[in-house]
Amino acid sequence: MSAVLRGRNDSKAKSFARWPVFIIANAALLLVIGASTVRETYRGWTVDREIQALGAKAESLESRRSELETLAQELVSPERVEHEARARLGMKKPEERVIVLEGYSADVTSGNLASAGYSDRKEDLRSNPEKWKEYFFKERANN
Numbered sequence: 001m002s003a004v005l006r007g008r009n010d011s012k013a014k015s016f017a018r019w020p021v022f023i024i025a026n027a028a029l030l031l032v033i034g035a036s037t038v039r040e041t042y043r044g045w046t047v048d049r050e051i052q053a054l055g056a057k058a059e060s061l062e063s064r065r066s067e068l069e070t071l072a073q074e075l076v077s078p079e080r081v082e083h084e085a086r087a088r089l090g091m092k093k094p095e096e097r098v099i100v101l102e103g104y105s106a107d108v109t110s111g112n113l114a115s116a117g118y119s120d121r122k123e124d125l126r127s128n129p130e131k132w133k134e135y136f137f138k139e140r141a142n143n
Helices: 002-075 078-089 128-142
Strands: none
């Protein structure tokens, strides 16, 4: 009977000796599967970010395209063609008299020179610190 018990103990000892190998193999398998899962999740996240960036770029390009399309339509309008012909080529309508003012740019067509930046007001050539000094200290001297 002791031989039977000894055989049973030997088989139990052998099965206990296999447990660490089994645990290490399962841990290695779990590590490989976990690393693969993390890597694929990161790759998916990166692809999603690239898709979002490309979508934003596509939207900006689409808005730029629509802006250029609008500009192209404006450039071929009869009013714009007439304006460019007058400004750049010096053309005029039949029976129209053109007066050229020397010293002024040709793009002033409204007749209001002050709105185009031409006025009788003299430009202040002082630096900003000088203007601030006058603003703060001359005001108090007058009060």
